[in-house]
Amino acid sequence: MSKHPHEFRTSLLEENDGPGHNPTANPTMGEIIATRFSRRALLKGSLAVSAIAATVSPIALITADNARAEGGSAFTFAEVEAGIDENHHVAEGYDADVLLRWGDAVLADAPEFDPKNQTAEAQAKQFGYNNDYVGFIPIDGSATHGLLVVNHEYTNEHLMFPGIVTIAEGKVKVADADQKRVDIEMAAHGGTIVEIRKVDGKWQVVRDGKLNRRITAATEMELTGPVAGHDRVKTNADQTGTRVIGTVNNCAGGVTPWGTYIMAEENFHGYFIGELPAGHAEAANYERLGIPEGAYSWGQFYDRYDISKEPNEPNRFGWIVEVDVEDPTSAPKKRTALGRFKHEGAESIVAKDGRVVFYLGDDERFDYVYKFVTAGTYNPSDRAANMTLLDEGTLFVARFSEDGSFEWMPLVHGQGPLTAENGFDSQADVLIETRRAADLLGATKMDRPEDVQPNGVNGKVYVMLTNNTKRKDEQVDAANPRAKNAFGHIIELAEEGGDFTAAKGKWEVLLKCGDPAVAEVGATFSTGTSPNGWFGMPDNCAVDAAGRLWVSTDGNSPKATGRTDGLWAVDTEGAARATSKLFFRVPVGAELCGPLFTSDDETAFVAVQHPGDGGEDWEKFGRPSYYEDLSTRWPDFKDDMPVRPAVVAITRKGGGKIAV
Ligand code: FEO
């Protein structure tokens, strides 16, 4: 039995209300005092005036305000109006074309999508549910022909399946799953690799692409690196400790410089049920990760998801998965050297000396930012030589100091507290319990690290911190400056000497998010930001070829911010720094994932995830949304077709770069 009703799945898995969190509501006064104010905010917020007057001198306030941009955005597109409706909206002069929807054929022999008669076999050949990460791997260096790689993070049964919802006391109640439904859910997870081509300015799927592939929660994978073969990853079904069935909750990811596809395993705790045998050695390990969470009932049908039957199975999840897209029969590799936690993504960059640096976020309240530096160097002319780079290297966790510096602390067995005395007998133990190792090193507890994106043009690294309403006044620090942080913030890192392998560097807050017109929020968008341009809850981001930052969000809603999620262009340089403009917004109920720019900057791919979820908070709809009664039927708008998560390709009408 699930511990939680399914209607809470989205919030449970994404907000990660895991162990160690204090649910006590925080007072708001501390948040006000800890926040920098703009003069505009002061004028509009009388509450803030009285709070701030007692703590900050007027001169300090004016100085802070003068530091803001008075000018507008460096982006010239006509901004989209923020709002909420059934459809997506893109800036005038652009096309936003739906490229791939849930159920569309990925393999040549996939049957036509028939949502009322879906089968696992069909789903395993079709585009999966809840597209999240989007990557593009060029074929022969082309910006108009390549492999699109897309993660399918999780499933929303109430939107996917007919006849399983009843409404009880105004809430969606989902019928218990049978095995047929579980098998479809598993096939709708994972990832898609599909050949695409731009023809006459429009992207098309190559239906018979020979590298097209679906990866699912039933795909056989290998464990590699220091943990492979360790006793703690052996199960009844796999005495070698090297062969795992499936990957789950693949949130963001990455494409490596050598052209492989990275799928990050994020909220894997949600897939396990059962209880560990009494006194089991993994109890503390699992508690730190919130295992088992029991949002899915797969464990009723597959022993591996029931920890009373396979107590070691959760140690085989929570990894970074690397896929060789050039061999559709290859087993994806779970690269254990990059640590085990709720991996948001793994964006990478080649450092000056040829080593490759992967930036990693552990998306849970009060968890950490990491990076992994390969031991070997990238060889641009020998793809095969790069294929084991992720098995050897050093994992680091970040500590942010009040003086604007940070350091990367190595998670290496035998160093510092990472010894047998503390229960770490080997590097495998350090990696299996990455969080506990980082705890002992004194890493800085962050407000839910999401995408961490290196920018090869300006040498900076952007850290999306989506929110953390559980942070209390006494837990505020310089890098997490707001208590009850409902709207999140973005930190900018500068590695020492511009070297991405550096052991330390400087950081500053690029942006505190939320509505800058509400003083109590303490948002720091520039005064050049229009009422459409601000956002909350940064999640994914992209840097285009010109080095400009684009941020997509997860959590803007009628209730939270009076607007849907979307894609915002954010200035990071010069007078316009911290100016933001809305470029694209999603239909009601959705969040926006992806974003990705092709190397010619002429296409932005975005992933519209869980459209039509919710509905109660949207005045126009005002009730729960589910298969038979949907708040939107995006993108088809046909009575016999449910709402469908989809990847959208944005191009400029008539061609040319997205932003000039
Ligand atoms: Fe799946 Fe951290 O978002």
Ligand code: CA
């Ligand atoms: Ca995310």
Ligand code: CA
């Ligand atoms: Ca990204």
Ligand code: CA
């Ligand atoms: Ca998300």
